[in-house]
Amino acid sequence: MANVDLAFKEDGPGAGPAVVLVHGFPFDGRMWLPTAKVLGAAGYHVIVPDLRGHGKSPVGEGAATMEAMADDVAGLLDKLAIRRCVLVGFSMGGYAALQVAHRHRERLSALGLVDTRAEADSEEAKAGRRTTAAAIREKGMQHLVDTMLPKVTGPATKAKKPEVVEFLTRMVLENSTDGAVAALAGMGKRPDMRGKLSGMGLPVFVAVGEDDVITPPDAGSRMAHAFAMSSYELIPGAGHVSPLEQPEKFHKVLLEWLGAVSPVRRS
Ligand code: MLT
Numbered sequence: 474m475a476n477v478d479l480a481f482k483e484d485g486p487g488a489g490p491a492v493v494l495v496h497g498f499p500f501d502g503r504m505w506l507p508t509a510k511v512l513g514a515a516g517y518h519v520i521v522p523d524l525r526g527h528g529k530s531p532v533g534e535g536a537a538t539m540e541a542m543a544d545d546v547a548g549l550l551d552k553l554a555i556r557r558c559v560l561v562g563f564s565m566g567g568y569a570a571l572q573v574a575h576r577h578r579e580r581l582s583a584l585g586l587v588d589t590r591a592e593a594d595s596e597e598a599k600a601g602r603r604t605t606a607a608a609i610r611e612k613g614m615q616h617l618v619d620t621m622l623p624k625v626t627g628p629a630t631k632a633k634k635p636e637v638v639e640f641l642t643r644m645v646l647e648n649s650t651d652g653a654v655a656a657l658a659g660m661g662k663r664p665d666m667r668g669k670l671s672g673m674g675l676p677v678f679v680a681v682g683e684d685d686v687i688t689p690p691d692a693g694s695r696m697a698h699a700f701a702m703s704s705y706e707l708i709p710g711a712g713h714v715s716p717l718e719q720p721e722k723f724h725k726v727l728l729e730w731l732g733a734v735s736p737v738r739r740s
Pocket of ligand 1: 496
């Protein structure tokens with residue numbers, strides 16, 4: 474499948490260690506911009522792509538498979554002449570990041586997996602994605618705002634941070650139905666990666682919101698245990714979108730891990 478030329482944003486000094494932040498569904502790179510700012514200020518060269526069919530990136534042909542998304546990210550690294558990076562993927566971005574680790578292992582120095590899982594979809598989950606895709610075609614992205622978004626944030630965020638829910642709602646509504654339908658088909662086809670994790674030979678960071686009901690903590694901790702070199706963080710007070718729901722806690726643990734696996738060299 475032909476690569477798609479991804480839209481992207483950057484933060485931080487070009488000479489810093491490269492960190493690529495990959496968003497989830499049905500969001501775009503904007504979900505990572507607060508994190509990009511924090512990492513950029515700490516001296517990292519941060520690259521935030523919009524995956525195919527999301528944000529400002531074209532959708533490409535057919536299902537947006539995790540393999541195709543991974544190849545797009547590798548193509549972006551080529552374009553930016555970045556030989557190796559730390560790749561951090563959130564949820565669907567984590568599924569794609571696992572494919573980068575599998576298909577383009579030489580491009581990674583470390584891997585961050587945030588509110589995501591290594592398992593493939595069950596038959597029931599695949600059928601659910603087909604139903605969702607049909608409903609999106611009929612009703613547009615409002616369908617995801619009505620059905621998915623209530624499950625995305627945790628109780629603490631709903632009670633105390635309405636601005637996070639508003640931001641996510643706006644982002645969903647501004648994303649395209651074609652992109653969402655292609656991504657649903659792609660996620661439904663994704664392979665089970667559990668048997669591949671221990672052989673990846675990468676330092677891995679796994680973080681998951683304590684109240685995440687979409688990719689729950691037990692899936693995250695099982696995945697973390699399957700890697701040979703992993704660090705596991707449970708983020709209290711967060712649902713599925715821990716980087717936006719508990720940014721201070723999330724950024725603290727992410728920066729600590731980055732400092733260990735890919736430190737910024739000060740001259
Ligand atoms: C995401 O947040 O990227 C999606 O909820 C992942 C999924 O639907 O499996």
